[in-house]
Amino acid sequence: MTQLALVIDLNVCVGCHACVTSCKQWNTSGQAGPLFDDHPYDKDPTGTFFNRVQTYEIGEFPNTETLHFPKSCLHCEEPPCVPVCPTGASYKRKEDGIVLVDYDKCIGCKYCSWACPYGAREFDEKQKVMKKCTLCVDRIYDQSIPEDRRKPACVISCPTSARLFGDVHDPESEVSIAIREGGGYQLMPEWGSKPANHYLPRRKTKMRIHEDELVRADNPLKKEDIRKEKSTDVTLDDWLM
Amino acid sequence: MHPAFSVIFLTTLIGVGQGLFLALFSSQTYSIVNVLPAQPGGYYALGGLIALGFLAAGLVASFFHLGHPERAWRSASQWRTSWLSREVIALPLVMGLLFLYAVVNWLELDADLFGWRLHGQVPLIVGALGAAATLGLFLCTGMIYGAVKFLQTWATPLTVLNYFLLGSASGFVFAAAYAAFKAPNVVEFYAAWAMVLIVAAFAGRAAALLRNARIKQVANLQTAIGIRHSKVQQRAMGFMGGSYNTREYRHGKGLAFLKSVKWIFLALVFPIPFLLLWLGLALGSSTAYVAAFAVQYVGLLFERWFFFAQADHPQNLYYQVVG
Ligand code: SF4
Ligand code: SF4
Numbered sequence: 186m187t188q189l190a191l192v193i194d195l196n197v198c199v200g201c202h203a204c205v206t207s208c209k210q211w212n213t214s215g216q217a218g219p220l221f222d223d224h225p226y227d228k229d230p231t232g233t234f235f236n237r238v239q240t241y242e243i244g245e246f247p248n249t250e251t252l253h254f255p256k257s258c259l260h261c262e263e264p265p266c267v268p269v270c271p272t273g274a275s276y277k278r279k280e281d282g283i284v285l286v287d288y289d290k291c292i293g294c295k296y297c298s299w300a301c302p303y304g305a306r307e308f309d310e311k312q313k314v315m316k317k318c319t320l321c322v323d324r325i326y327d328q329s330i331p332e333d334r335r336k337p338a339c340v341i342s343c344p345t346s347a348r349l350f351g352d353v354h355d356p357e358s359e360v361s362i363a364i365r366e367g368g369g370y371q372l373m374p375e376w377g378s379k380p381a382n383h384y385l386p387r388r389k390t391k392m393r394i395h396e397d398e399l400v401r402a403d404n405p406l407k408k409e410d411i412r413k414e415k416s417t418d419v420t421l422d423d424w425l426m
Numbered sequence: 427m428h429p430a431f432s433v434i435f436l437t438t439l440i441g442v443g444q445g446l447f448l449a450l451f452s453s454q455t456y457s458i459v460n461v462l463p464a465q466p467g468g469y470y471a472l473g474g475l476i477a478l479g480f481l482a483a484g485l486v487a488s489f490f491h492l493g494h495p496e497r498a499w500r501s502a503s504q505w506r507t508s509w510l511s512r513e514v515i516a517l518p519l520v521m522g523l524l525f526l527y528a529v530v531n532w533l534e535l536d537a538d539l540f541g542w543r544l545h546g547q548v549p550l551i552v553g554a555l556g557a558a559a560t561l562g563l564f565l566c567t568g569m570i571y572g573a574v575k576f577l578q579t580w581a582t583p584l585t586v587l588n589y590f591l592l593g594s595a596s597g598f599v600f601a602a603a604y605a606a607f608k609a610p611n612v613v614e615f616y617a618a619w620a621m622v623l624i625v626a627a628f629a630g631r632a633a634a635l636l637r638n639a640r641i642k643q644v645a646n647l648q649t650a651i652g653i654r655h656s657k658v659q660q661r662a663m664g665f666m667g668g669s670y671n672t673r674e675y676r677h678g679k680g681l682a683f684l685k686s687v688k689w690i691f692l693a694l695v696f697p698i699p700f701l702l703l704w705l706g707l708a709l710g711s712s713t714a715y716v717a718a719f720a721v722q723y724v725g726l727l728f729e730r731w732f733f734f735a736q737a738d739h740p741q742n743l744y745y746q747v748v749g
């Protein structure tokens with residue numbers, strides 16, 4: 186079974202929002218029609234996005250760290266949003282694990298968005314249907330696009346390559362290796378929704394150096410100082426020299 | 427959560443309708459075995475139609491909640507997994523059975539189905555089916571909220587229980603008011619049961635309030651973003667003009683407002699109608715029953731608003747600071 190997903194490396198995300206804008210651009214131009222925007226160039230602009238980048242501060246000054254945190258639908262393996270949908274508009278694809286909304290079936294009851302603990306679904310106030318990340322399903326299989334560009338728009342646009350895309354069920358895929366070797370984790374695992382998307386933690390390269398590694402404590406010269414006391418015994422050298 | 431008036435009216439109105447039907451059906455059952463004076467079929471028929479009216483009004487209100495009401499028929503398809511879908515099936519089912527109940531009583535159809543030599547066996551059968559469907563509908567309505575496990579405020583059997591008790595109480599109060607005009611000799615039955623149900627509903631709702639006051643949230647900001655540090659703060663949610671996420675999951679009112687709504691509903695739903703029912707019983711005044719229903723229904727609107735507003739959704743963890 187295939188489970189396509191994103192792996193987001195928080196260590197390299199710089200919070201530039203390129204994924205947010207490229208996602209909006211791709212998904213507002215597609216078959217499903219524009220993604221709703223209200224007052225886009227005015228006071229209090231609001232609209233439907235599939236992807237958001239948030240910023241968090243960890244720790245207290247002066248020991249703080251900034252975390253940029255992209256958030257979109259995690260394409261959960263046990264998506265709580267799917268079984269609650271009364272129309273069957275929300276579904277999880279068998280073939281690749283993508284969670285989708287059929288906009289032609291959705292009645293806009295919003296129940297699925299209540300049942301997503303991550304707030305990944307956003308209602309389209311104009312089309313009156315529920316929308317969410319599609320993992321660019323209309324792009325990743327498009328034969329008219331060069332093969333190396335058949336990836337979600339956000340992945341392609343990320344200038345720091347913080348976003349990886351692939352099959353997390355294939356143990357040898359780039360994403361699986363990244364999760365396995367880079368300490369990939371899931372968001373709010375306590376709900377049992379088994380998000381397919383993973384996050385790679387912030388990492389710092391550190392070496393642990395002990396005091397005794399700087400000052401040699403076990404210098405053999407100090408241990409048995411052969412310079413201090415000379416032997417007064419007659420040695421072979423005395424005879425020969 | 428943001429309380430939507432469509433859903434507030436839907437749940438309160440169908441609650442009254444279901445409770446009213448249970449009241450009518452129980453009094454009719456009692457009268458079959460001669461515990462209560464029997465009423466003419468027209469009494470139950472009219473009452474059943476009024477209950478049907480409440481349910482229909484709730485159904486109309488529910489359509490205002492939908493983005494695409496014209497596709498509402500699709501929502502009956504996922505009954506295997508979705509409580510909302512089950513409710514969509516149960517509601518028209520109850521309405522159909524109520525209509526049948528009204529018709530059967532109106533025509534005073536009767537037959538000795540079981541050979542008991544008692545009158546009213548046909549309405550009894552139809553009514554029993556209706557009562558079962560009504561209880562099913564209460565279960566569906568409650569489970570729509572109770573089944574979302576991370577909405578911890580709702581994820582308790584008390585949610586289902588309270589939908590049942592509050593709906594039944596308001597229906598019995600309405601039945602008392604209805605009987606005050608149409609069948610004065612059974613008013614006491616409805617009023618007494620209404621008082622019992624009010625006390626029970628108070629116990630159930632108070633238990634839910636106590637539970638929610640000391641609820642331990644499973645998720646926190648640390649698990650939400652996966653950072654182990656005791657001090658993590660949001661600095662930007664990613665946009666400034668608000669979004670669906672900032673509108674749908676919060677009531678947008680202050681804590682004082684929330685608290686005042688709680689005390690208002692606690693007063694309007696329980697003690698005041700209770701006293702008014704008692705007054706009605708003591709004085710035999712029909713106005714008191716009508717007032718009891720009116721006060722309680724308004725109180726239920728407050729109660730339902732509070733029910734939604736109080737629920738804290740874990741997605742709010744991601745939306746705390748604009749920027
Ligand atoms: S992140 Fe939310 S919307 Fe996406 S699959 Fe999981 S529960 Fe559903
Ligand atoms: S809003 Fe649409 S997709 Fe979501 S539960 Fe309702 S019908 Fe299903």
